[in-house]
Amino acid sequence: MVERRIFSKINPDNPMEPGAVMQHVKGFSRAILDGGVSTTPTVHETDQEVLYVVKGEGRIETEESVERIWEGSGILIPPKVRHTIVNEGKDPLELLIVMEDVPQESLDKVSKKSIIRNYHRLPVSVGGHWCHIVRKLFGSEDGLATLHSVLVVSIDGMNIGEPHPHGPGTDEVWYQLKGTSLLFLGREIRRQHPGEAFMVPPDGKTSHSSINDTDETMWWFYFAHYGK
Secondary structure (H helix, E strand, O other): OEEEEEEEEOOOOOOOOOOEEEOOOOEEEEEEEOOOEEOOOEOOOOEEEEEEEEEOEEEEEEOOOEEEEEOOEEEEEOOOOOEEEEEOOOOOEEEEEEEEEOOHHHOOOOOOOOEEEEHHHOOOEEEEOOOEEEEEEEEHHHOOOOOOEEEEEEEOOOEEOOOEOOOOOOEEEEEEEEOOEEEEEOOEEEEEOOOOEEEOOOOOOOOEEEEEOOOOOEEEEEEEEOOO
């Protein structure tokens, strides 16, 4: 599996490291597993992993189960769970990977087995920040340790999210899945294309808003650790 880092945790020893902007979440990356390929069996001792399937389909194997995964599937893999990702098809399997540290005192609070959900089958909540349409993949109640929320968010055509900032200690990342939006961030406005991500500066001053200036629905993968 070829993995490319997008963001990582701030490294005090190398403060200028590209993409090292998160205060709490360990890492965020995009990965490709080619057709007919499987990963080597892997166990994370103290890290918890969230996978999201952007494109393709395959399966995930653990000691307890074999589950099919496809576009829109979120997979929560706790520490000490041995797992393998298999792509049986010919087309590449495109994944997003979020890694979080699990503190020693929280190891007994995480799930003991993997959790798999697909946003197409989840209930919808509406009205957040004017027009955000939210499907919640995982939350603290599922055993997230550093993260607080992992969501799929959509905005219907010709809608704008309510501009707002985030305070100190917040890691909030938006990855564009479908559509090309207008991103309002501080004093700047720019296009956000599929495959691009931004993190909201946690200064309590820089407002952000995602704007859909088309007639088509747009989609984002979202995760956050909420600070003050």
